Amino acid sequence: MTSVPAVLTRTRRLLAARRRWFAAGLTAVAVAAGLHVVSPPPPGTQSVVVAAIDVPAGTPLRAEHLRRTDLPDAAVPRGAVTSPSQLVGRVLAGPVRAGETLTDVRVVDRPLIAGYGGGRVATPVRIADADAVALLQPGDRIDVMAADPQSAQAASVVATRAPVIVVPTPDADSPTSGSGALVVLAVSGESAKKLARAAVAGPLSIAIRE
Numbered sequence: 142m143t144s145v146p147a148v149l150t151r152t153r154r155l156l157a158a159r160r161r162w163f164a165a166g167l168t169a170v171a172v173a174a175g176l177h178v179v180s181p182p183p184p185g186t187q188s189v190v191v192a193a194i195d196v197p198a199g200t201p202l203r204a205e206h207l208r209r210t211d212l213p214d215a216a217v218p219r220g221a222v223t224s225p226s227q228l229v230g231r232v233l234a235g236p237v238r239a240g241e242t243l244t245d246v247r248v249v250d251r252p253l254i255a256g257y258g259g260g261r262v263a264t265p266v267r268i269a270d271a272d273a274v275a276l277l278q279p280g281d282r283i284d285v286m287a288a289d290p291q292s293a294q295a296a297s298v299v300a301t302r303a304p305v306i307v308v309p310t311p312d313a314d315s316p317t318s319g320s321g322a323l324v325v326l327a328v329s330g331e332s333a334k335k336l337a338r339a340a341v342a343g344p345l346s347i348a349i350r351e
Contacts, residue, residue: 185213186211186212187221187223188209189209189211189212189242190208190224190225190227190228190243191210191242192207192237192243193205193207193239194239195236195238195310196236196237197233197310198233198235198236198279200233201230201232201233202228202229202232202233202248207243208225209225212242217242220244220245221242221243222245228248233247233248234246234247235247235278254327257304257327260330261328262327262330263306263325263326263327264325264326264336265309265323265325266285266325266340267321268321268322268345268347269344269346270321270322270346273346274322274324274347275322277308277349279306280304281304281349281350282302282303282304282351283300283326283349283350284298284301284347284348284350285299285339285346286299286345286348287340287343288343288346299332299335299339300332302350305325306325308322308324308325309324321344
């Protein structure tokens with residue numbers, strides 16, 4: 142038969158072990174609670190509209206061009222659009238890449254030629270040097286020059302300080318891809334006629350103005 146002192150000793154040992162386990166559990170809970178208190182809250186996010194695909198300049202936006210995504214507050218640019226309905230039907234002022242956040246200044250409501258003065262027309266012009274066109278962006282002003290490959294005379298200027306409205310994104314599937322690049326200019330009706338005649342006669346080149 143186990144003696145009373147032995148039973149008491151065993152009981153005290155069990156109680157001590159349980160107290161250690163209980164204290165360890167309380168310590169773990171306290172540490173977890175402390176970490177929860179000192180850890181920073183997750184960063185806030187905003188839902189914004191981004192381009193679902195690459196879209197060239199001058200494109201009237203449709204629903205399939207757009208999608209919504211959540212961005213951290215710090216990554217949201219000023220003027221970011223928050224609803225696709227604000228953009229559908231509006232014209233893209235410049236090209237965008239898939240995933241690019243769309244802002245209020247990336248679209249226009251008026252025709253592309255609006256604001257360039259009365260009597261001007263939007264005229265697409267194919268320039269022989271596609272690399273030169275790649276340097277352009279809407280708002281640049283250029284001189285367009287025509288050279289007659291059958292003549293030794295210097296190139297003639299057929300448009301001076303013409304504002305660039307759109308620089309279309311080249312289409313790799315187009316049968317004309319590789320033969321220069323298009324640029325859309327705001328010019329007078331008379332200059333548009335000169336540009337058309339010059340384009341038939343020979344290649345066109347450009348000079349970028351200040």
